[in-house]
Amino acid sequence: MKPWFFFAGAILISVIAFFFAGWLYAWVNKQPSSNKKIATIGKYIRQGANTFLKKEYQVLAKFAGVAAVLIFVFLPEPIWKSKVLDNVTIALAYIFGTVFSAIAGKIGITIATIANIKTAEAAQKGIKPSFLSGFRGGAVMGMGVVGSSVLGVALLLWITNNTTALLGFSFGASSLALFAKAGGGIFTKTADVSADLVGKVELGIPEDDPRNPAVIADNVGDNVGDVAGMGADLFDSHVASLAAAMVIAANLDGTTTKFHTLLVLCFAVVGLLSSIIGVAFAKMGKTNNPTKALNTSTYLTTGIYVALTALVTWGMNAWQKSEGLLGKDYGAWLLWGAAILGLLVGVIIGITTDYFTNDVRKPVQLVAKASETGPAFTILSGVSYGFLSVLPAMIGIAISALVSYQLCKPLGGDYPLFGVSIAAVGMLSIVGMIISNDAYGPIVDNARGLAEMGDLGEEVVEITDTLDSAGNTVKAVTKGFSIGAAGLTVIALLFAFINEANEIAVTRGLAQINFLDIMDPLVFFGLVIGAAIPAVFSAMLMLGVDRNAQRMVGEIHRQFKEIPGLMEGKEGVVPEYDKCIEIATHGAIKELIPAGLFAILLTIVVGFIGGIKAVGGYLAGNIVSGLLLSLFMSNSGGLWDNSKKFIEAGNHGGKGSNAHKAAVVGDTVGDPFKDTAGPSINTQITVVSLVASLLAALFLTISLF
C-alpha cells in the first residue's frame, strides 16, 4: 500500500469530523431560545470570553512570533550551519501548532457560550433534550480538537516528511496550552475568589447576584478555564503522544519502510472515528440517567476502538508479514496489545480517581466528617487522602510503561520504547469522547446558573442540577484519565528526546547517549533539580492568583463606591463587568509569564551546565514529581469540592453549619489546586520536554561538563 493512501484517509476522516462538528453546532444553534434575561446574561458571558481570548491571542501572537524567530534562527541547528529550509519548516510547523490550537479553543468557547443558553431553555421541555444540547455542545469541542490534531499531524508529515517538524507543531500546541490552561486557570480562580470574597463574605449578597461586578467574569472563567483550557491541554497531549511515537517510529522506519509511522497514524485515526460513532449514538436511555448515558457512550467508544484497531492491525500485520518487517508473524499484534493496554490502564486510573473524589465513597465522606472539628482538619484529611490517591495512578502508569515495553521486547531494537509510546497513543485514542464528556460539565454548570438567574422555575433548575451533578461525577474520571495519559505521553517524550539527541549525534559523528545512568552525577544533578520545578511552578501560579485577586477586589470596591445605585440594585444600573474581565485577563497573562519562563529558562540552564545527560535526568525528575503533584492537587481539590457539596446536601449539619464553613475553606484551597496549578503541571512538563527535544542539538555541542 502507498503511504499517500493513509495520509489521504486520515485527512478524510478528520474532515468528516469537522463536518460532524459543524452539524452538531448547527443542531445546537437551532434549538429554541426565547428568554430575554438569559439572552442578555449569555451575551455578557460570550463577550467576556471573547475579550479574554482576544487578549490572550494577542499576547500569544507576540510570544509565538518571538519564539518562531528564535526557532527559525536556531533550530534544528543554527541557521548558519544548517539548510534554511529545515529551519523554515520547523518555525512554520510551530506556528501551525499554535494556530490550530487557537482555532479549536475559539470554536469551543463559541459553542459553549451558545450551548449553555440552549441547555437551560431545553430543560423546560425535559431532561432528554436538555442533556442532548449540553452533550452535543461539548462534542463540537471534542470533534474539533481531535480532528485538528489528526489533520495537522497528517498534513505536516505528508508534506514535510520530517518528524522534527512534528515536535515543532507539538511545541506550538503546548505553548498555546500553557497560556490557555495556566492563564485560563489564573483567570477563572481570580474571578471566582474575588466575586466570593466581596460578594458572599463582605456584602452578604448571593453567589450569582448580577450587582456583583465580578459575576460575569466568574461565569466567563468557567468557559475559559474548563472549556478552552481543557481543550488546549488535551489537544497538546494528543499531538505530543503522536509526535513522540512518530519520532521513534521514523527511526524504525529508517531501516524498514514507513510502516511504523503509518501504524501510529492509523491508531489515531481509528480513535477519532470511534469517538465520532460514540458521540453520534450518545443519547439518554429510558432511565433518564445522564451519568449512565455519558458512561455508556464512553464504553461504546472504547469497544469500537478495540474492534476497529483489531481490524486495522490484522491488515497491517499482513503487510508487515509479507515484507518481514518485524521479524515475527504476529509483530503488529504486540504493538496493538500495547495500545489496548494503555487504553485500559487509562480507564482504570479514571476509576480510581473517581474513588477518591466521589461522594458515595469513603474519602469524601471522611473529609466531610473531619470538617465538623474545624477547617484545619478539613485540610489535613484532604491533604492525606490527596497523597494516598497518587498511588494507584502512579502504579498504573508504571505498570503500563513496564508491560508495554516488555510486550514489545521480542521485536528487539528500539521496539520496546516504541511500545511505550504506542501505549500513550492508545491511552489518548478516545480523547475525542473524553473531551465531549469533559466540556459537557461546564456547559451544564453554566446552564444551571442561567436557569436560576433567568427564573425558569424550580423544576427546571432541578433538571439542570441533575445534569450538572452527572458532569461532576464524569469529570473525575476524565481528569484522572487525562493526567494518566499525559504521564505516559511525557514518558514517551523523554524517550523521543533521547532518540532525537542520538540521531543528531550519529549525523555529527558524536558519541550516542546509550543510557541515562542515575549514578552519573550529571543525570542525578538534573533529576534533583527537575523534581523541584513542578512545585515552584505551581507556587508561582497560586501566588499569581492571589495577587491578581487582590487587584480585582480593589476594582469591585471601587465600583460599589463610585457607581451610584449599584449596591441598592436600582433599575437600569449595571456594573462595569468588562473592567473586571480586563483585570482578570491582564493579570492572568502577567502572572503566567514568569512561571512559564522560569521552567523554560531553567531547562536551558541545566542543559548548558550538564548537557544531554543532565537534561535527561531533569526531564525524568520533572515527570515523576510533576505526576505526583498534579495527581495530588487535582484529586485533593476535587475531594474538597465534593465534601462541601456532600455537606450542602444536608449531611453533618448541612449549609451554614460549622462543618460547612470548614468545608468551604477546603473548597477555597482546593479551587486553585484543581483548576489552576494541578492541571497546568501537565502542560509545564510537556513544554519543558519539547524545549529539551528541540534544543537537543545545542546541548550536544555546548555544555559546561
Place this chain on the structure above:
Amino acid sequence: MKPWFFFAGAILISVIAFFFAGWLYAWVNKQPSSNKKIATIGKYIRQGANTFLKKEYQVLAKFAGVAAVLIFVFLPEPIWKSKVLDNVTIALAYIFGTVFSAIAGKIGITIATIANIKTAEAAQKGIKPSFLSGFRGGAVMGMGVVGSSVLGVALLLWITNNTTALLGFSFGASSLALFAKAGGGIFTKTADVSADLVGKVELGIPEDDPRNPAVIADNVGDNVGDVAGMGADLFDSHVASLAAAMVIAANLDGTTTKFHTLLVLCFAVVGLLSSIIGVAFAKMGKTNNPTKALNTSTYLTTGIYVALTALVTWGMNAWQKSEGLLGKDYGAWLLWGAAILGLLVGVIIGITTDYFTNDVRKPVQLVAKASETGPAFTILSGVSYGFLSVLPAMIGIAISALVSYQLCKPLGGDYPLFGVSIAAVGMLSIVGMIISNDAYGPIVDNARGLAEMGDLGEEVVEITDTLDSAGNTVKAVTKGFSIGAAGLTVIALLFAFINEANEIAVTRGLAQINFLDIMDPLVFFGLVIGAAIPAVFSAMLMLGVDRNAQRMVGEIHRQFKEIPGLMEGKEGVVPEYDKCIEIATHGAIKELIPAGLFAILLTIVVGFIGGIKAVGGYLAGNIVSGLLLSLFMSNSGGLWDNSKKFIEAGNHGGKGSNAHKAAVVGDTVGDPFKDTAGPSINTQITVVSLVASLLAALFLTISLF
C-alpha cells in the same frame, strides 16, 4: 601507620565525649531547684516520657527480635548458602544499632526532663545561667549521640572488618529512628491536638491548664518527639553517612590498603572533637543574645573542623603519597575539598531555610498578612511558599553531589562516588553541635511552660521567652541542615547499594550493574513507584494522628465527666494523666507500624518484580520525591508556626483577631506537617535504602523480570 592506631584513637575520642557528656550532665543536675510545684509537674513529665520510652522499647524489642532472626536466616545470604558467622555478625550488628540508639535516646530524655526544670529555675538568677543550663542539657544529647555513633562504627569495623555489618548497624539505628521519629511524631501531635481541641476550643481553659488530662502528655510529647526523636534521626543519618562512605571505601581499599576507610573515620572523629570544643566554649557574651551565642559556637565548631581536618588531611596525604595510593600528589586534598564543600552547602541550606521560616523575612510576613482574608488564604500562601522553599535546598544538594563528584574525578575509578559520600560525611560532621542546638529548643520551651505553671513571675517568663525564641530561630537552620544532610546521605546510600550489589555479583560471577538507566523500563518502573512512597507514608502518619487524637479526645471527655471536681478545679483533684499518655503511646505505635511496613514491603515487592535495577530506580524516585515533600512539609509547617507567632506579637490585629484565628488554622495544619510527617520521611528513605542494600543479594537471584 597501623589501622589499630586509628581505631583506638576513635574509641578514645568517643570515650572522651562520653565523659564530657557525663560532666555536663552532672553540672546541669547540680544546679539548684527548689520550687515544689515545678518539681511535681516536672516529675509527671519525666514519668510520662519514661512510660512512652518503655512501651516503645518493648514493641521495638519484639520488632528488632523478629528482624534480627530474619537477618540471621537470610542475610547477607540465606544461611544454608553462606558462612554462619557472617549472618551472626550482621544480626548482632543490627541489634547493636538498635541498642546504641535506644541508649542515646534514653539519656537524652533523662537529661532533657531534668534540664527543663533547672533552666526554668536558673532564669530567676538571670539569662546567662539559664541559657547555660538549657544549652548544656542539649549538649549531653549531642555528645551522647555522636559519641555512640563513632564508638559503634569504630568498634564494629575493628572487630568484624566487614562493611556489610556496618549496614546492619545502620539498619538497626534507622529501625529505631523510625519508631522514635515517626512514632514520637504521632505521639506529640496526638497529645497537642487533643489537648487544644478539648481544652482551648471546647472548654475555653488556658493552654497549659493542669486540669486538662492531656496537658502532661502534651509536654511529654515535646521531649519524646523533639529530643528523643530528633536525636535518633540524626544518629541514624550520621551512622548511615559513615556506613555508605565506608562501603565504597572498602571497595577502594580492596585494591590498595585501609587508607580510605580510615580517612572516613578520621573525618568523623575530627567532627566529634570539634563539636566537643565548640560545646565546651559555648557561652553567652556581653550582649546577652542567645541566638548569637548559639550561632557563634556553631561557626566556631565549623572553623575548628575545617582547620583540624586540614591537619589530618596533610598527614593522610603524606601517607598516600608515600605509597602512591591515589595516583596524585594532592589526592587526599580533593577528598578533603568534598567534605568541606558538603559542610558549607549544609550551612547554606540552613540559611535559606531560615529565610522561609524567619518572621523578619517576607514569606512569614506575607502569610500573616494573607491570614487577614481568612484561613483558606493562610493555607494557600503557606503551601505556595512551602513549595518555593524546596528550590534552594534541592539545588544545593544537586550542586554538592555534582561538584564533589567532579572534584574527585581526577582520581578515577570509583573515587567520584566516594567523593559524594565524603561530602555527606562532611555535611554531617558537626552534627554533635547541631544536636546540642536542636535539643536546646524543646528544653527551653518546656522551661518556659514550667516557669508559667510554677508562677515564677513575669520577669522570669520573659527571660525564658527570649531563650525560647532563640531556640525557634536556630531550629529552622538546624532543620534545613539535617534535611540537606539526610538528602546527601541517601544519595550516598544509593551509591553504596549499587556498590554492594556489584560486589555480590562479582563474587557469584553474575553480570555487574554498570548503570541505572532511566530509559530502562525496569528502572523507570521503580522510579515512578518509588516517588509515590513518601506521599503515601506521610498520609498514613497524618491519618494516624487524626485517628489517635479522636481516641484521646474521647478519654478526656470521659475524665471530665467521671472525675468529680475536676472541671471545677477542686483542691487535690488530679486528672489521670497517665491514661492519656498510654493512649498516645499505644496509638502512636499502632498507627506507625502499617506505614513502616508498607514502605518496607513495597520495596521488597518491587525488588522481586524488577530486581536490582527496579530497586535502584525505586530508591532514586524515593529520594527525590522524599526530599521534595520533607522540605515542603517541614518548611511550610515552620512558616505557619511563625506566622501565628508574628500575629501574636501584635501584628494584623494580634491575638484574638480574625487574622489570628486563620493563622491558628495554619499552625494546626502545619504541626503534623513539620513534626510528624516531614521529618519522618528522611527516616523512611534511610530505612528503605538500607533494606534494599541488605536484600541486594536476594534481588540479584530472584526477580520476575
